[in-house]
Amino acid sequence: MKKYVIAALLVLAMCMTALAGCMRFLEKDVQVTLDSDGENWGCYTVNSFNNAIVPRPDVPEKFAGMTFIGWTAQENWEELEPNQIKVSANKEFIRYDDVKDYVKSGSITLYAAYVKVDLVIAWYDRHTSGTDSGLNEENMGAFKDNMYTYLASEGYTPENMYIDIRSYSGTVGASCEKIINDADVDIMVGWGNNLNSTGGIACVEKQGGIAIGSVSRYAASLNEKELTKLVFTWIKDTYTVNDVNA
C-alpha cells in the first residue's frame, strides 16, 4: 500500500510539472480584425493574458457628426438602436474578455460603431474602505429614470436619444485618464474634490454635496453644450444635500 501511495504521489508530481509546462497551451489566441466602415484598421492577437492596444479610428465621412463609441462584434450595428449596440469596454484597448463570447474558430471581426451621442454621463464605480462613491447600478438606474422624466418635461424625447450613462472604476487618476481618453463625457458624478488635481480633469463647473447615492460627492460638467448645462443644473437642484462648492 505504501508503494502505491508513493507511486501515486510521484505521478502527481510529474503531472503537475507537465501541467506547469503546458500552461501556455491553455491560452486560446484570438485573432481580432478591426473594421471601420469596411476599412481594415489592423489585426491583433489577444488571449487571456494578452490584450491589444488598438488605434481609435477616424470618423468616416459617412458618419460625420457622430461619435465613435467603441468596437462591436455586431456586424449589423447600423440597423440597431444606439442603446442596443454592445461595444467593448475600452475604445483603444481590446481585451480577451471583450471578444471571448463571440469568437468563432479563433478569430473575430470587430466593427467601429458610430452614433450620434446626445449626452454622456460618467459615474464613479468605486467602493473600497477608503473611497466609496455611493453609486451603483441600482441608484444610477433610478437616476436615469428621473432624468428621463425631467427631459420629457422639458420637451425632449429621451427614448429616441443616445444618452450613455457609463461607469468608470479604478483609482481617481486611472478613471479620469480614461475619461480624458474617451473624450466624450459631458458630466461626471461620484468623484471627489480631487478630480481636477489628481484626475487632471478640466471642468467647466464642479459642485460638491451631491448625493445621487448614499454618499455626498462631487458632480462636474465638462463642456458648455446646452443639454449638458440643462442636465447639470437639474442634478444640482435635485441632488444637493449640503451647500459645498468647488
Next chain:
Amino acid sequence: MYLKSKLLKAASICMYVFTALWFLFAACFFALGNYWYIGFALFALISLYDGFVITSVREKMTGVTLEKKEWIKLLVCWILSIVCPPAFVLNGIAFFRDKEDEPQEVTVKPAEEKKCEKPNGKKRFYKAKSFITMCVAFGMIFIASFFAMCFETSGFKVKVTDFTLTGEMTKYYNEGKIDGKAYVLDDDDVSYSVTMYVPDTATEANPAATVFVFPGFTRTKATMAQYAMELSRRGAVVFTMDPTGQGGTTINSYASDEQNRGQNGIEHLVQYVYNNTDDFKFCDKNRFGAMGHSQGGGNVAALAADFAGDSFYDSVIKSVYISGYIKYSSINNYQNFKCNAGLAYGYYDEGAYRYQTDAESFEVAAQRFINENGDESDFIPYSEIEIDKGYGDMANGTYRVVHREDINHCFEMYDPVSIKNTINFFNETLDISDMGGGSQLWFGKEFFNGIALAAAFTFIIAACAVLMGTPVFKSLKEKPVEKISDDEIREITEEEAEEELLGRTVNATADAGMETVAKGTHKSLAEGIVSEHKTVAHKVIFWSCIILTAIIACLDYIPLANLSIEIFPTSNVASVYTYTFPARMINAILLWALINGAIGLVIFFGTTLIENLYEYIRFKVKGIEPAYDWDKFKAIKISGNGWKGTLLNVGKAIFLPLVMFGAFYFLVQLNYWMFHQDFRFTLISASPLNARMFVTALEYWPIIFVFYISNSIRVNCSIGREGWKEWKVILVSALANSVGLIFILIINYFCYFTTGSPYYTYWGNGNEVWLYINMVFALVVMMFILPIFNRLLYRITGNVWSGAIVCCMIFIMMTISASVSYIPM
C-alpha cells in the same frame, strides 16, 4: 473467490481515486461558476461511499457465492459504480464470477514483532535515539547555516552587516539636500533595519556601483537576499531594507506627509548613503541604482522620479528596475525619470486583473515606459513594443527595457529568469560586471537555509523527547498510581497496542487472501474482529467529517479574509496604527483559524456523542452490548496523582512548550549572530525575534490556538485511533488539514488560466483579496506539517496540549515576523 476478492479490492481502489478526481472536477466547475460542480461533488460522494460498501462486502466474503443480503449490496454497488467506469467493469466481472479458484497455499503472515527497548531501560541518555537525533539536528543547523553564509558572502568575498537607520542619522546628513529636499526622519523613535553587502573589491580607491534593493508589501529584506547576493558577488555594494511596518523596522505612526514617509523609508536610506561621505566612501555616487518588487517597485519608481534632478547627470539614481508594479500613479512617474529604467511584470501576475483599461494595463504601461523616456530630441514614440528588447541610449539615461517572465506575482523574486534579467540590467547600466545574470548561486543559500529550518524543527521534536525523559517532565506521561480494575488492564493493553505500529494479522483459515484489520478503537482489539456497523457507518462518518471540514475551510477563507478587512481597525487603509490586532494580513488567518478550529471541535465532540448515542439506542432497542468509545477523550485529559499532581502536570504541559519555543528562537538568534542566517525556504521563514512582532504575536496566539488544539485533538483522538499504521495516520492527517487550502489554489488558478482572471479578485465592498491567495502558498505547507508535529509531539508527551501550544507559538511567530504589523512600536 480469490480473484473475486481481488477484483472487488481493485474496484474499491478505483472508486477512491475517482472520488478525488470528481472533487477536482467539481472544484474546476466551481471555479468557472458552472453549477455542474454540484453534480460532480455528488459523484465524488457516491464514489466514496460505494467504495466503502464494496470493501465491506469483500471483507465479509466467505466464498464465491454471496449471501442474499451481500449479493443485493454488491448489485447496487455495481450499478452505482457507473460513476467510476473502471470500477464498473471490475465490479461487473466480480458480480458474475461464480467459479471457485484453484486452492491456494495459505501463508500466514505473523504479526509484526514489536521492537521495544529493554524494560526499565538501562540505556544511557546519550545513547537514546532522541538525544542522538537532537545532537545531529543541532549540528546540522550550524553546518547548513555555515554553508548558507558561504553562499551569501560569495565565499567570504562579501562582507554582510546590519545597521539601523535612525532619524538622528538622517538629520545629521541632510545638509546635502537632494533637489532641495531633506528626506529626514523627524521622529527619533523611528528606525529602519538595513543590511549592507560590501564586496572586497569595493574600496575608497575603487568605489563600486551601489544598488538599493527593496521588498514589497508584507515582505522583509531577507526575501530579496538573492538579488543582493548576485549583485554583490559581481562587485556591487547592495543595501536591502525592511519597509515601514515590516520586519525589524520600527515606526509608531504613518505620516501622511509624503516626504516624511520617504516611500516607506527607501528615500531616507538613499539620501543618507548619498550624503554620508564618511562611512560610504566605497560607494560610487555616480552609479546608484534601485530595484523593488511589487509595492517596492512603486517605491523605487517614485524614488527615481523624486531624485531625478534636471538631467541624467544630476539624477542620484542612474538606474531603476521596477518589478511587479504597474499602478497608474507609478506609470505617471515614468516621464519624470532621468535615468535608465527596466520594467518587469510577470506574465501570470495575478494582480493584472485590476489593470484592464486603456489608461492602466500592462500593455499601456509598457508602451508609456518605452516612450516616455525623457528623450527631448526628435524622438518618435513606438506604437508597438517588443518585450526583452532594449530601447534608447544608456549613455544619456534614456535606456528602457521591458520584461515579462513566465511567473506569477509572489514567486517572481525566486524566478531565475527574473533574477537574470535584473542582474543583466544593472550589469549593463551600472557597468558592474561581465558575469552574465544566468550564472546564479543564490539557490545554494536558499537550500541550506531550508536544511537549517528542517533541522531546527527536528531539533525541537527531539529536544522534547529528551526533556520528557528528565525527572521534571517525566510525570507528564506517567499514569496515575491507583487501584487498577480488569477493565483498566484491558485499556492499558489497548493503549500499548495503540502506541506500537499495529500490523495486519492474516487469518490462517480456508479463506485465503482475506485479511482483517485490527482496529485499535474497538474493545475487541485482541480478537481483531470488526463489526459491520463500525466499518461502513464509521467510515462514512469519519470521511464525511474530513470532507466537510475541508470544504468549509476552502470556501470560508476568502469571506473571512474580507470580513477581517471590514471589522479590524487595520484594513486596506494602511495608515491606521493600532495595538488592536495590527497585523493586517494575519487578521484573515486569525478569523479563519478561529472559525475552522471551532468547527473542528464541534464536529469531533458532536460525532463522538452521536456515535455513542447510537450505541446506546442499539442497546435499548436490540439489546446489543454497546461499544462506547469514550476513550477518545483520554488524551485530552491531563491526569496526575490527585488534584495537586494534576495541576502540576498541567503546568508542565504548558511550561514544556514555552521551553521549546524559547529553545527554537534562541537557536534562530544564535544562528543569526554567528552566521547572519535565519531559517527559511522561500515564503516560509523563522527570523530573529523583535519586540514589535513579539508583542503582536501575543495578541494572536490565544485566539489562533483554538485551531491548533482542534487539529491536535483530531489527529490524535480521531485519525490516530483508526488502527492504521503510523505513516498512514500522519499522511491522512497532513492531507486532511491542507486539502481545503490546496483546493483554494486549484479553484483560483484554474479560473485564472482558463479566463485570464483569478477567481478571487474583489470581494464584498470591492475589497481586493487576491493577495490573501498569495499567502495560501506558505499556509498550505505549514498546514501540511502541523498535523505531523502534533502527532509526533503527542506520542512523545502523551497529551494533545503541549504539541498544540508549541506549534501555535512557533508557527504564528514565524507567520507574523514574515508579514506586516501596524503596531505603534
